[in-house]
Amino acid sequence: MTRILLTDYICVAGGDDCGEVDLDIANERFPYGVGKDAVVLSCQVIVFTCRTCGMAWTDHTAETAHEQAVEEYLRKGAGSNR
């Protein structure tokens, strides 16, 4: 059910069918919060890379990974403010 259809991820940067796309898992770090409360969270995201033109991008799953990292951070930190 969670199978990723590669045909959904065809690069079109260099034309109609630029080429096949590689999927990679990358560790991404991103800032969360402001001021002295700011932290750097990390999560794993799926990076798509075109074999032909080399363009790399992420999709909505990266946003989900970000949200999960934030949730996890908040869950660990919960209690210190109560």
Ligand SMILES: [Zn+2]
């Ligand atoms: Zn391409």
